[in-house]
Amino acid sequence: MPYGITNEEMLNLTPSRAYNKMNTGKRLCQGPGLMAYLIHAAIKRKIDIFCGHRLVRLVTAHQKVTGATISVKNSEINVRARYAVLLSIGGYGWHPKYSLQFEQLPEWHCLLPPTIEGDSLLVASDVGAAYIPYKVVGGRPGYKIPGEKWLGKPVYRSLINEAGYPHSIIVNSSGKRFADESNFQELADKSGSFERPNGFTNYPFFFIFDEQYRQKYHLGPVGPGEPFPPGLLTSSRTVDGLAKKLGIPSSSLKKTITTFNAFARKGIDLEFGRGTKAWSRAFSGDRHNKPNPNLGTIEIPSFYGVRLTYVGAGYNGGYMVDEEARVLNARGEPIASLYACGNCVSFFDVGPIYQDGISLAKSIGLGYLAAYSAIRNAGKQVH
Secondary structure, rough: OOOOOOHHHHHHOOOOHHHHHHHHHOOOOHHHHHHHHHHHHHHHHHOOOOOOOOEEEEOOOOOOOEEEEEEEOEEEEEEEEEEEEEEEEEEEOOOHHHHHHHHHOOEEEEEEOOOOOOOHHHHHHHEOOOEEOOOOOOOOEEEEEEEEOOEEEHHHHHEEEHHOOEEEEEOOOOOOOOOOOHHHHHHHHHOEEOOOOOOEEOOOOEEEHHHHHHHHHEEOEOOOOOOOOOOOEEOOOOOHHHHHHHHOOOHHHHHHHHHHHHHHHHOEEEEEOOOOHHHHHHHOOOOOOOOOOOOOOOOOOOEEEEEEEEEEEOOOEHHHHHHHHEEEOOOOOEEEEEOOOOEEEOOOOOOOOOOOOOHHHHHHHHHHHHHHHHHHHOOOOOO
């Protein structure tokens, strides 16, 4: 998502101009903007912020959490809690095993910093906290640019608005579309479809587009018309050639593209309704493209294909908490003076959600409840 620009700019600028503004602007918008506001608020209130510290274990006494042991620069320090301990230490995204267990997908990669390694689960086991799987969010399509690293680990990017731009589709290994590409929630759900005895029916899957797309729109950090990094994609002057390189039945892919092109010319996707949702037309399409912001033919060589993978934040497993954000044990009883918020809490929320900064929303809401409860339980006046 183009986080460096405002919603108003995303709605009114062409995708190419929005991309240029996103890469030249100095503002933080959407989730990063909210994060910056929270950090500013903490600094303003003279709340200490320590970088490079890592939680090692929780300290308990008399069946109550009284503090924590923190590692910093190859040494450990003990921190005592005045009222309670509030955990907001992320999920399990970069743990080599937990991610596959909780996401339940054949492959999955984390979009978050490589420091998110499942410490929450390890800490939970020491104090008897219930760490439960609750799969609500499926893995969304994403990709990796070869050679791009973040803190020494590969960078994975989510394919959200790019998948809804005209002149592109997403197909499975049979060369068939399976969802409305302009709606990332539907796309995430159907890309991970599992059927017995066939398994994951739409895996692996591929992002297909033509030269029209390349000249008009961006793909992650690659701007319109810019050269693609080596190894990112496969290309061919013909659809048949692209299909063979990707290992997709060429007859099926050609039929899919022919059908899609007919839809694009009429501006109506009779198969999956691409471009019928208001969000898709505004945030995942090109409003200057007529007659449908999300539909455009795939017919101008060269043709391109990117093999996609599953990506996400890694919060389908986490602590079980009550209405006060108190961490519960397997019996459903609160662990004295231990609270949790954010991605380390099991994703039990259902229904429509706040879209930009959803992880921060969980931190803000549950964090507020935790602070209120801890102060009240300590016998202090709550303002």
